[in-house]
Amino acid sequence: MxxxxxxxxxxxxxxxxxxxxxxxxxxxxxxxxxxxxxxxxxxxxxxxxxxxxxxxxxxxxxxxxxxxxxxxxxxxxxxxxxxxxxxxxxxxxxxxxxxxxxxxxxxxxxxxxxxxxxxxxxxxxxxxxxxxxxxxxxxxxxxxxxxxxxxxxxxxxxxxxxxIEPEVAFVWRKMVTNLGGVRVERLAAEVGWSRKRLWSRFRSQVGLNPKRAAQLVRFDHAAHRLAAGHSAARVAAEIGYADQSHLHRDVMAFAGVTPTAVAAAPWLAVDDIAWAAPAYLSRS
Missing domain, CATH: 2.60.120.10 (Jelly Rolls)
Known part of the structure; x- marks a missing residue:
């Protein structure tokens, strides 16, 4: 929470x-x-x-x-x-x-x-x-x-x-390892599935479609980078956003506040104390 x-x-x-x-x-x-x-x-x-x-x-x-x-x-x-x-x-x-x-x-x-x-x-x-x-x-x-x-x-x-199916678990690990910066078509090819099949099986077992899940992983990383004092322009450039406006749209969509507000958000201080080892970063 x-x-x-x-x-x-x-x-x-x-x-x-x-x-x-x-x-x-x-x-x-x-x-x-x-x-x-x-x-x-x-x-x-x-x-x-x-x-x-x-x-x-x-x-x-x-x-x-x-x-x-x-x-x-x-x-x-x-x-x-x-x-x-x-x-x-x-x-x-x-x-x-x-x-x-x-x-x-x-x-x-x-x-x-x-x-x-x-x-x-x-x-x-x-x-x-x-x-x-x-x-x-x-x-x-x-x-x-x-x-x-x-x-x-x-x-x-x-x-x-x-x-969970091994192919779905593999795709999730790839998303986490690459901080969300992956293409669904490439992941589908790596597990030998069609894009449509990956989309369906991933959605039914994870709860989000692959594209949205990758965006969520990237957003979380961006939020912590912003809180660590990095500029929005630097965060956008280094973790795969098309530009600063793209970062702004994603942060607004997920958090409901601007990147500037996220950078000062006290809830991230709670994260650092309670969740020093994020669950989603596990290799499971």
């Missing part, structure tokens, strides 16, 4: 916990967030190249609206490009998991990608197991215990789930 809301020193609003070491599955990152603001916090959730699972461990004061009139209180799962999703909460206590789409397909089930990556509940995807997992997380108090519970649940689901 990223907040694009320009609140002062967003990183200072949260107590953030991360696992002590790498988890048992590649392509998975976890972090715990506990709000330290007395006032409600507004969260415009910015697309990220991973599927997000958020488990509300507080008093149910976190509400998320998908922009289409559907509101979920508490825990939820979001796909790669949840446009228009906005959250609001007070005294938030939340565990978040970011899953590479390669892992998410097995852990959450192919039905999630086929749902267009819209917001759903964990219970919708996992049924009684989702309920039991949430109950165990609520009963645990130490973050390391909570991370261990989630890791065990993910491993169980991954071992029994249906893995």
């Amino acid at each position: 990223r907040s694009a809301e320009p609140v002062p020193d967003a990183a200072a609003v949260w107590d953030i916990a991360t696992p002590a070491g790498p988890g048992p599955l590649p392509g998975v990152s976890m972090a715990g967030f506990r709000g330290r603001s007395a006032d409600p916090v507004d969260l415009d959730i910015v697309p990220y190249p991973a599927v997000t699972v958020a488990v509300d461990l507080g008093d149910g004061l976190l509400a998320v609206d998908d922009g289409g009139g559907w509101r979920q209180n508490g825990s939820f799962v979001l796909g790669l490009a949840p446009g228009g999703v906005r959250g609001r909460g007070r005294d938030i206590d939340c565990l978040q998991v970011r899953l590479s789409p390669v892992v998410a397909h097995a852990v959450l089930g192919g039905a999630f990608a086929e749902s267009n990556g819209t917001m759903v509940t964990l219970d919708d995807l996992w049924g009684r197991e989702g309920t039991r997992t949430r109950e165990r997380l609520h009963a645990a108090h130490a973050w390391e215990d909570r991370f261990a519970i989630v890791a065990a649940a993910l491993v169980r689901r991954y071992e029994t789930g249906r893995t």
Whole structure:
């Protein structure tokens, strides 16, 4: 969950916990967030190249609206490009998991990608197991215990789930390795598929079509480069945008703000603390 809301020193609003070491599955990152603001916090959730699972461990004061009139209180799962999703909460206590789409397909089930990556509940995807997992997380108090519970649940689901097709996984890794700067036709040729077949199979298993997925990976890299102090012109030139206007359009489309605003966005400071090893960069 990223907040694009320009609140002062967003990183200072949260107590953030991360696992002590790498988890048992590649392509998975976890972090715990506990709000330290007395006032409600507004969260415009910015697309990220991973599927997000958020488990509300507080008093149910976190509400998320998908922009289409559907509101979920508490825990939820979001796909790669949840446009228009906005959250609001007070005294938030939340565990978040970011899953590479390669892992998410097995852990959450192919039905999630086929749902267009819209917001759903964990219970919708996992049924009684989702309920039991949430109950165990609520009963645990130490973050390391909570991370261990989630890791065990993910491993169980991954071992029994249906893995993504090797060709789709290969294409995703190519997108990540090249920071989104790849042509769909070339990727299709590399795996021996037609462009149409790659488009269809990738879309059904990842939740976005290949072109949009590549744009999302590139946008995320651009956002972090901008936050690191690089100029928009330099970022556009170095990571494959046609020009600065092209960068501007992509940033506006994904984040809803200008590159200048992204460069000062406090939500990226939270990213650096919570997600030092991005899930989507995993080779999984």
